[in-house]
């Protein structure tokens with residue numbers, strides 16, 4: 001394994017190492033969109049998410065090609081000023097760069113490695129009117145080109161670097177410039193956030209935070225939470241093998257790992273999504289244990305989540321099955337249909353970019 005220099009302090013927990021790898025990659029040279037915690041980046045299509053930690057306030061993400069190149073991003077969000085009259089604090093990107101250099105030096109010393117760091121201007125591709133930005137490069141056992149910026153729109157300070165091997169493949173500079181230039185710390189729509197990894201691409205309201213995930217080759221699950229409400233997006237690959245002749249509602253009910261869907265009692269209506277036959281689920285909590293939970297939430301003075309909505313469909317062109325499930329308090333709006341519509345299945349649908 002490569003020895004990447006990443007400041008350990010930035011990680012609240014060790015980044016999860018994910019399954020996935022480069023299997024089943026299409027040969028097309030379309031850049032791959034990765035969306036994670038509000039961050040968006042276009043990377044070469046052989047790259048994918050391989051590590052992450054933290055949340056949308058402070059976090060870390062690593063995307064790599066499984067061999068020698070990678071992009072790593074860390075972010076920290078400035079708090080919203082308490083009073084409207086107060087201006088948001090603008091952190092100094094030079095100070096952030098200095099402290100990053102200190103961490104690099106410490107790490108290099110520990111590993112008894114030679115390290116050369118250099119202050120540079122920010123790569124031109126990463127300049128935006130809402131950003132204060134500066135740049136850096138370093139060389140140790142690997143080499144890196146990076147950028148530090150503060151964004152006035154989302155109040156994030158972002159440190160991003162593209163890593164390559166020392167000897168380096170030709171074109172490192174071009175790739176680094178392109179990837180850093182494609183990195184965005186916030187999307188166009190402040191109310192919706194794009195989550196894109198492996199072959200899944202969906203959009204979820206910004207008010208929902210990622211609570212848990214399962215990321216495997218044939219099955220992806222993202223579960224989001226907003227107080228007592230829960231929202232889960234699931235995607236299965238190899239739909240033709242998995243489902244065979246089973247009715248969609250029966251297949252989904254027996255294969256879902258969504259706690260909301262498993263705990264719900266609902267009726268099924270057939271409809272259409274992304275031009276495919278689909279089902280729509282509407283209902284509430286099943287009796288038994290989930291009811292007990294609802295009772296507990298009521299005791300904690302939170303509105304219990306009692307309304308259930310879901311949507312599921314099979315996409316033949318992409319050979320995938322999708323399910324969206326949502327459990328919410330009665331006073332919160334239903335979301336399953338909107339999220340299903342914003343979940344991309346075969347090319348050209350659900351893509352609101």
Ligand SMILES: [Zn+2]
Nearest residue numbers: 151154185186
């Ligand atoms: Zn931003």
Ligand SMILES: [Zn+2]
Nearest residue numbers: 274315345346
């Ligand atoms: Zn489709």
